[in-house]
Amino acid sequence: xxxxxxxxxxxxxxxxxxxxxxxxxxxxxxxxxxxxxxxxxxxxxxxxxxxxxxxxxxxxxxxxxxxxxxxxxxxxxxxxxxxxxxxxxxxxxxxxxxxxxxxxxxxxxxx
Ligand SMILES: [Zn+2]
Numbered sequence: 001x002x003x004x005x006x007x008x009x010x011x012x013x014x015x016x017x018x019x020x021x022x023x024x025x026x027x028x029x030x031x032x033x034x035x036x037x038x039x040x041x042x043x044x045x046x047x048x049x050x051x052x053x054x055x056x057x058x059x060x061x062x063x064x065x066x067x068x069x070x071x072x073x074x075x076x077x078x079x080x081x082x083x084x085x086x087x088x089x090x091x092x093x094x095x096x097x098x099x100x101x102x103x104x105x106x107x108x109x110x111x
Contacts (some may be wrong), residue, residue: 002047007099011045021072025061028072038076038083042068048100051089064083069104078106 001008011027021028031039034084038079047106048054068087074080083106087092091096 001106002099005047006097007043008047011043023064023068025060025064025077026068028062028068031103036080038105038106040069040076040104042072042102043075046101049098050095050100051087053100066103069102072104073106076104076107077092081109082106 001012006015009028010017017028017029019027025046026044028040028041028042031041044061044065046061048058069085070079073083083104086103086105087100088096088103
C-alpha cells in the first residue's frame with residue numbers, strides 16, 4: 001500500500017468502489033472516465049508503478065491479468081464483437097494513475 005496512490009486506496013477499500021471481479025491478486029472496476037461503452041480496469045492488489053517496474057516473479061500475475069480481461073470481456077458480452085486490452089506506460093504513454101492497470105475497452109458495436 002502506497003500513501004496517496006488512488007488505486008491502492010480503492011483496492012484496500014479506503015475509497016468505495018464496486019468491484020466487478022476480485023481474486024487474491026487483482027480486482028476489476030469500471031474506469032470513472034470511460035473512453036468507450038465498456039471500459040474496465042484490471043488492477044493488481046500489490047502496488048507496482050508500471051510495466052517498467054515488473055520483475056521476473058510477476059510473470060504469473062501479468063498472465064492472470066490477461067485471463068481476467070478475457071473473462072470480463074465475456075461477462076460484458078464484448079468478446080465476440082471485439083475489444084482492446086492496453087497498458088499505458090508512464091506519462092508519455094498516457095498513464096495517469098501510477099499503479100499498474102490493464103485497460104479493457106470495447107462495446108462500440110455489440111450486435
Ligand atoms: Zn498503488
